Amino acid sequence: MVPPELAAEARIVARAGGRIAGLAVAAAAFGLLDPAVEVELRAGDGADVEAGAVLAAVRGPARPILSAERTALNFLGHLSGIATATREMVAAIAAAGAAARVVCTRKTTPGLRALEKYAVRAGGGANHRFGLDDAVLIKDNHRAVAGGVRPAIARVRARVGHLVKVEVEVDTLEQLAEALAAGVDAVLLDNMPLDILRRAVALARGRAITEASGGITPATAAAVASTGVDLLSVGWLTHSAPSLDVSLEVDPA
Helix, strand or coil: CCCCCCEEEEEEEECCCEECCCHHHHHHHHHHHCCCCEEEECCCCCCEECCCCEEEEEEEEHHHHHHHHHHHHHHHHHHHHHHHHHHHHHHHHHHCCCCCEEECCCCCCCCCHHHHHHHHHHCCCECCCCCCCCCEEECHHHHHHHCCHHHHHHHHHHHCCCCCCEEEEECCHHHHHHHHHCCCCEEEEECCCHHHHHHHHHHHCCCCEEEEECCCCCCCHHHHHCCCCCEEECCHHHHCCCCCCEEEEECCC
């Protein structure tokens, strides 16, 4: 249907408003199929656009443009969706006058972690660990196997270097007190009710970085951040954020 000599011009368009991320990745999809395809970016990553905005112009051989279309849009829509969801979380916290930062987790698509975490930064958020070797995070299953908070921390401290930070996930104020007494660097306050979270933040203030996690959404982010917690850990940003609707529209010949 598409002769190899046929050329085409097209536009990548945002069908919905949002925060853009992944334009360079989308452009690379076309270039990998044929370096003759030219992509002129009309927006930049981190930009907020309205529905109907032209994000890029694409011109060159029609075959590689049409062949790369879905891959390019998949990347752009997915990453822009992450950036847009992050932007909403950050805005909700700022509107409440809180200073907490939004961070993502290792709940990422296999092979796409660097890109998805990049999209979080484009949305105004920050990154948690990229891998297990970035820092030690003692979670509930680790505590259960080790026999409790104190034994888990003691075993970790005996094995890691002095520059490696240690964070402990806690569910109760009693576990938090144990972790703080052991001198951890950060505490992950998991699924705590707001009143308990507020008490936990007060207890840890000046002693460890506080990180809240568990079902945090744009609707609840402001209330969680208003407890004074340092970080809001949000896993769904990278594994479940809805894609931004983007399309490739070929101009009539």
